[in-house]
Amino acid sequence: MTVVFTFNGLRQGYLRTLPIAVGVSVFGLVYGLVAGQKGLSLAETMLMSALVFAGAAQMLALEIWQEPVPVLALTVAVGVINLRYMMMTAVLRPWLAPVGPLKAYGSLFFTADENWAVGVAEMRRGNRDAAFYLGTGLALWSFWLLSGALGRIFGGLVSAPEVWGLDFVAVAVFLALLIPMWEGPGRNLLPWLAAGLTAWLLYDLLPGTWYLVAGGLAGSLLGALLGKHGEPSIEVRS
Template sequence: MDSATTASTIKFTRAGFWRGMSRAWPLAIALGPFGLVVGIIIQSKGLTMVDCVLMNMFIYAGASEIVALANWTHPAPILAAILAAFVVNMRLALMGPVLNPWLAKITPVQRFFSLFVLVDPSWALAVTDMRKGGTDAAFYAGLSVPLWAGWVISSLVGYLAASRLNLPPDHPLFFAALASFIALLVPLWRGRSDALPWLVAGGVALSVARILPGSSWYIVAGALAGSITGAIAEHRK
């Protein structure tokens, strides 16, 4: 990893947990509209409230839920839903190892729950902290708890309010989730060496999204193409 952390100094403190909690609230709020939308979709597909809560507690990956729900039928399309979850969430398999300097040094129980709630925004903030030399793995746990709870609650609110809310799909409130992902790119920028890999990632993602509409291979394809470009550039130095 490119952080200055040495593995032996990794800790998991209460102070770190609270620092994470205090940094998580803007994200928990920003993801609210996204959760709301997922809840509304779940209701519109005729699923029960229990289904809604279980889905968001245990899958906890909104994009994959939306893709699977788009093609939901009764009885449920079990294999198609599993495939959607797998393809959309494959990026999580690439994200986990980046946190290894922290996760390798905490207890198995802490590690299990850290990976169980692995999602993009908290991961990005944790990586940013790690790159600045952060050594407190509890920071990531503190980020994750409010995000997970906020997600389960906002999707449930969406489910319950679905019949009364009537927001058009292009309502600016729904931009909040995308805005948070865009804003998180700023602290991830390390300098000019990021330019080419980022351009390749965006370009490849755009092309794959055009070639395979309705699937989510574009995320994995763009991320791998960009990262391989970066690694090749480093190799040539």
């Protein structure tokens, strides 16, 4: 099976992610607002969004932010909170291994929870255009950058987005994408229960995003141990 990397695939990925990117903009506005309160300039606010591009980590960074700027603490904390990305990018092997290191490692920069979810769901559906992933990332990245800047500039004007239910969109994305991943109770019931239960129990106990790492690990390790899984939809010989 050949994997391609075309502009059309990129466009498709961008458009598919647009509604989600609009929902995520709500968090971008909040990020910009808090950045302003913490004394970050507009340029600093945008630079962080453009280069770090990780919502939960950026909010955590603002939490720690003070004068003088604790460079090492920020670097370590943000690296740790993003550890889940390590597992997530490993899943992209069938798409990114065949397209060469430049496209693969370039695409990997644009990895956040929401666009990764859209990308992986599409990959599992059998789409063989790996540029789709870059498209999903660019959609989220562009809206994240813009909404952060708008939040920084018009901070005081942001009024309760929860009235519109927009804060729910981030959760809804993963819920909707879960449905086509269901392969029946024999394969998914126990791993999904393990993931949900672990995340739920550790949510209040552990700091940051450790509940995600633990939940994801619990579910996928149990799934692998039970050994009930089909062949990957795209087989890659490396």
